[in-house]
Amino acid sequence: MAYKAPVADYDFLWRHVLDAERQLLDMTGGALGVDDAAAVFAAAADFAVSELHPLNASGDREGSVLRDGRVVTPTGFDEAFRGYARGGWMGVEIPTELGGEGMPHLLTAPMGELWSAANSAFGLCTGLTVGAIHAIGAVGSPEQKQTFLSPMVEGRWTGTMNLTEPQAGTDLAAIRTTATPNEDGSWRVRGQKIFITWGDHELSENIVHLVLARTPGAPDGLAGLSLFIVPKFRLDANGAVGERNDITTVALEHKLGIHASPTCVLEYENATGYLLGDLHRGLTSMFVMMNVSRMGIGVQGLGIADRAHQQARDYAQQRLQGTPVGRDRGTPIAGHPDVARLLTSSASLISAARGVLVQVALWQDLAEQGDETARAAADFFSPIVKGWFTEESVRITSDAVQVHGGAGFIEETGVAQHYRDARITPIYEGTTAIQANDLVGRKVIRDSGAVASTLLDAIDKDIVDLRAVDHEVVDRTVERLERAVALVRQATATLVSRSEERPRDVQAASVNYLTMWGLLAGGWMLARSVTAALRVDDVDTRRRTVEADFYGAHHLSRIASLHEALIAGEIA
Amino acid sequence: MAYKAPVADYDFLWRHVLDAERQLLDMTGGALGVDDAAAVFAAAADFAVSELHPLNASGDREGSVLRDGRVVTPTGFDEAFRGYARGGWMGVEIPTELGGEGMPHLLTAPMGELWSAANSAFGLCTGLTVGAIHAIGAVGSPEQKQTFLSPMVEGRWTGTMNLTEPQAGTDLAAIRTTATPNEDGSWRVRGQKIFITWGDHELSENIVHLVLARTPGAPDGLAGLSLFIVPKFRLDANGAVGERNDITTVALEHKLGIHASPTCVLEYENATGYLLGDLHRGLTSMFVMMNVSRMGIGVQGLGIADRAHQQARDYAQQRLQGTPVGRDRGTPIAGHPDVARLLTSSASLISAARGVLVQVALWQDLAEQGDETARAAADFFSPIVKGWFTEESVRITSDAVQVHGGAGFIEETGVAQHYRDARITPIYEGTTAIQANDLVGRKVIRDSGAVASTLLDAIDKDIVDLRAVDHEVVDRTVERLERAVALVRQATATLVSRSEERPRDVQAASVNYLTMWGLLAGGWMLARSVTAALRVDDVDTRRRTVEADFYGAHHLSRIASLHEALIAGEIA
Structure with a gap:
């Protein structure tokens, strides 16, 4: 059950589809071209394949457990974490002014896929730490940055996000955890937080909890929340790790998947915390972290999906069972038309x-x-990356189980783990509905569809270029893309026109709208990949052509039915 | 986490949609009308709710385990099995000539939903026994019927299906287990069988294994397989349970779901067996059992889906989280448009x-x-019931997890079990692709679409009647059904026309074709339900109308995209 990192795929996308050499060099002051990015990516792939991936199945079996009040992580995770820190991977995407490498998202976002594909439970620990670094970097005081950033960027300390309480999940306004001021300027934090990913463990010397809490006299609701740094170990006057803070790990959850990641119930009793950012602006500060994390969860969905798909493909290329119609005896099951359908479906979604x-x-x-303009486009797409990638990851991991037949249902085969692990991705860091409401409410209706329209125009412009390519798959793809663009344009207008009078119709249609955008954008990128491949005579041109064609027939075609349901609005 | 059996729903379907009173009485010699069927169904529901459902979550946690060579089933399963036998439930669908009650499928098929919803792992044991009874009844000798049927119908002995071997899953032609004749007319069976559901346990006094094996000198492939009765305990001269047969339970599988059901690796060493049916006709004999079982698995998908949906609906009607747009403060999350969308999606699929x-x-x-004509229709639909219901059960249980948010991912919540349990249903008793190939190959192409055409005509005829109903939802549904019928008709013609020259295109499209049929038939039945409800002013008319309207917009609409992919054929 080898895992092959998609080094060549990203190289192709950077080099030929985005033609990003110039942009990479510009944004890194000439330090990093495509060749350099590819080399860093390949090194990360090596670490993921050799150090993280071997712990994925064993980590699932062992799980993290709470023993005598201490969280015991699966065998090998401590060594893997040290290796990750030693390799400097925690700092690659951290801006240089915060002590990191400042590498561009164009490189670091795909690297997230590697960590998640190899070991999604492990990747959560480092991903949350990166999010916490960003939050402290964005709103922390100079002293706080001085104290916390270096140990975190160096991978000696890790970070967490403490939002959820039993009564406050999606609705953070219901948070009850309190913070009361101490005389020395610190705060006393009290309350129970649940679903805290990597909330306790001993991989790192300290854990930096970012905790949303309510201060005395604060307004009700979201406007009364402030964000606090609450470290597992208090710090002495020199910022070194001191005595234990008053935080108890009450329980670990028994989960469907990501067993190696300890999901904690944390009790803050008399815990010392430090206000991070402005009073009553906790949500804004936390959103810095949440925006990093939700993109990361979208990428996690992609990583788990690819891992599951690779396993299914490898199995199907070896397993003999019957002779596929029109093929020679001895052809493995990948030659059966329906197995091929499942595999190409997943492959095309992953490439998209x-x-x-x-x-x-x-x-x-x-x-x-x-x-x-780029900022508007990136903001527009961040809920789509989270919502669409993760929903498709559930489909892809399910199809990977199906390809295995009965063996897929046996835990030792390993593919069931991906199916279990993937299921959390459309839930945490904001469910798909929350992503869709963000997209529709903040990114579409607020500007009456202006950014959406700009993006659709950009796709239309590419379609004009595509028409110049003489290839039957490109011809078909152009026709399918044109239909898809027209439907997304129409859906955008529908939602904008209904926003005042029919808000429930808009919300009922929001997930379909998000999915339509994801599917359209995927088709657009596959079309550009095919034309790039034809232009440079890429070694994988045939595969890219098949994927684009399949995606057009099977996935772009879904847009029409999603649109029909969208137009219907709420049916209740 | 109560489970409510769908007593009123089936009563409504029997009484008002099918108008089956006359038919029920005719086929039971006047013994059983709708009221009687409803009473039996309600009694079964009582047993399912009070005796089987309480063991579902605990059975999942405990699982069946192999201890010192013996299979230990979860706490309470033995008592539940005795209660099931005592209640006479094993015999309800067994023909009277085989010692059963001979109740019509119209009653017993929905009863299967009860067992699976309440406890799908338990229901497998009894379902397989019923299948084995049918097989022995169909092809057994008078002595075999005499010996085996009574103890099985009375629930003292259970039955299993032994097909799969490591190299022979979907492809039964690869079976290597052998049976060689003994001098006394019995056979010596040797080989290893895997994935044997309820292959060993101590709930019953004996286990009647039906084993596919190859006899000396038999032709290669499927034509060389014969079926044998191999009991766990040999029988003495009076047919009473004697010494242990030479069958060893080598291992139990660790599975994603249905943990309470022991999935065995069985080693037949020197086991005594008896030829069941004709030599070299084993597959035909086994198909009697497989046809019973695959319908049963379709119904299992439905049962698990409804259980998961009920749990999600109940949770959503209690959980407070934010105030849904356009609703009062204190409205639970079921009032959020996207939660309502997920719930109505599942409800409409289940009703369909x-x-x-x-x-x-x-x-x-x-x-x-x-x-x-009815036989042709039933045969046509048996792969659809298996393939479509089970695929939708994966979707519905996934959506039920999503409705729970983070809590859905925690095993103690219980909904994750349904998601795990459901995942096997599109695999065992023939994967969805196998069902689809059966549909397309045996039921469509063989008669050039004649039966398909008859069925489509029947739907068209109902559409004419529907047009007479003055109701906006019915109007919309008629329009949607007409489009769906046209597409399924076109798809049928496409597959028939391609059957000679393009068999791979046909197989690549077969699952889409099966799904189109399932969706269409579901829409047809929901339309009939709405008109029946309007006619009799049913208490649930509003819900039925909403479900039909939602299903039309969200699920019938899927047919168009499935058709677009179907037309594309194989893309490789």
Whole structure:
């Protein structure tokens, strides 16, 4: 059950589809071209394949457990974590001013796929730490940055996100955890937080909890929340790890998947915390972290999906069972038309998602250089990356089980783990509905569809270029894309027109709308991949052509039925 | 986490949609009208709710385990099995000439939903026993019937199906287990069988294994297989349970779901068996059992789906989280438009599947009375019931997890079990692709689409009647059904026309074709349910109308995209 990192695929996307050599060099002051990005990516792939992937199945079996109040992580995770820190992987995407490498999203977003494909439970620990670094970097005081950033960037300390309480999941306004001021300027934090991913463990010397809490006299609801840094171990005057803070790990959850990741119930009794950012602006501060994390969860969905797909494909290329129609005896089951259908379906979705991912990552990079059009595009797509990739990951891992037949249902085969692991991705960091409401509410209705329209125009412009390509698959793809663009344009207008009078119709249609965008963007990127492959005579041109054609027939075609349901609005 | 049996729903379908009072009385010699069927169903529901359902979650946690060579089933399963036998439930669907109650499929098929919803792992044991009874009844010798049927119908002995071997799953031609004749007319069976559901346990006094094996000098492939009765305990001269047969339970599989059901690796060393049916006709004999079982698995998918949906609906009606747009504060999450979308999606699919189930069951009953048109319809739909219901059960249980948010991912919540349990249903008793190949190959292409055409004509005829109903939802549904019928008709013609020259295109499209039929038949039955409800002013008319309207917009609409992919054929 080998895992092969998609090194060549991302190289192709960077080099030929985005033609990003110039942009990479520009944004890194000439330090990093495509060759350099590919080399860093290949090194990350090596670490993922050799150090993280071997712990994925064993980590699932062993799980993290709570023993005498201490969280015991699966065998090998401590060594893997040390290796990750030693390799400097925690800092690659952290801006240089925060002590990191400042590598562009165009490189680091795909790297997220590697960690998740190899070991999604492990990747959560490092991903959340990166999110916490960003939050502290964005709103922390100079002292806080001084104290916390280096140990975190160096991978000595890790970070967590403490939002959820039993009565406050999606609705953070219901948070009851309190923080009361101490005389020395610190705060006393009290309350129970649940679903805290990597909330306790001993991989790192300290754990930096970012905790949403309510201060005395604060307004009700979201506007009364403030964010606090609450470390597992208090810090002495020199910022070194001191005595234990008053935080108890009450329980670990027994979950469907990601067993190696300890999901904690944390009791804050008399815990010392430090206000991070402005009072009553906790949600804004936390959103810095949540925005990093939700993109990361979208990429996690992609990584788990690809791992499951690879396993199914490898199995299908070896397993003999019957002779596929029109094929020679001895042809493995991958030759059966329906097995091929499942495999190509998954492969085409994964390639589409990778295309969307690098395009969005490039927009993020350009946004950080001040390009406002790119910023709008990146913001528009962040809920799509989260919502669409993760929903498709559930489908792809399910199809990977199906390809295995009865063997897929046996845990030792290993593919069932991916099916279990993937199921959390459309839930945490905001369910698909939450992503869809963000997309429709904040990104479409607020500007009456202006950004959506700009993006559709960009796709239309590419379609004009595509028409110049003389290839039957491109011809078909152009025709399918044109239909899809027209439907998404129509859906956008429908939602905008209904926003005032029929808000429930809009919300009932929001997930379909998000899915339509994901499917369309995936088709757009596959079309660009085929034309790029034809242009440069890429070694995988045939596979890319098949994927685009299949995706057009099987996945772009879904847009029409989603649109029909969208138009119907709420049916209740 | 209560489970409510769908007593009123089936009563409505029997009484008002199928108008089956006359038919029920005719086929039971006046013994059983709708009121009587409803009473039996309600009694079964009582047993399922009070005796089987309480063991579902605990059975999942404990699982069946192999201890010192013996299979230990979860706490309470033995008592539940005795209660099931005592209640006479094993015999309800067994023909009277085989010692059963001979109740019509119209009643017993929905009863299968009860067992699976309450405890799908338990229901496998009894379902397989019923299948084995049918096989022995169909092809057994008078002595074999005399010996085996009574103890099985009375629930003292259980039955299993032994097909799969490591190299022979979907491809039974690869079976290597051998049977060599003994001097006394019995056979010596040797070989290893895997994935044997309820292959060993101590709930019953004996286990009657039906084993596919190859005899000396038999032709290669499927034509060389014969079926043998191999009991766990040999029988003495009086047919009483004697010494242990030479069958060893080598291992139990660790599975994704249905943990309470022991899935055995059985080693037949020197086991005594008895030829069942004709030599070299083993597959035909086994198909009697497989046909019973695969319908049963379709119904299992439905049962698990409904159980998961009920749990999600109950949770959503209690859980408070934010205030749904346009609703009062304190409205639970079921009031959020996207939660409502997920719940109505599942509810409408479940209602559609129930409608299809009773229609197919009625065809089965009429077929047994000699109605050849009904037989053709029932045969046509048996792969659809298996393939479509089970695929939708994966979707519905996944959506039920999603409705729960983070809590859905926690095993103690219980909904994750349904998601795990459901995943086997599109695999065992023939994967969805196998069902689809049966549908397309044996039921469509063989008669050039004649039966398909007859069925489509029947739906068209109902559409004419529907047009007479003055109701906006019915109007919309008629329009949607007409489009769906046209597409299925076109798809049928496409597959028939390609059958000679393009067999791979046909197989690549077969699952889509099966799904199109399932969706269409579901829409047809929901339309009939709405008109029946309007006619009799049913208490649930509003819900039925909403479900039909939602299903039309969200599920019938899927047919168009499935058709677009079907037309494309194989893309490789």
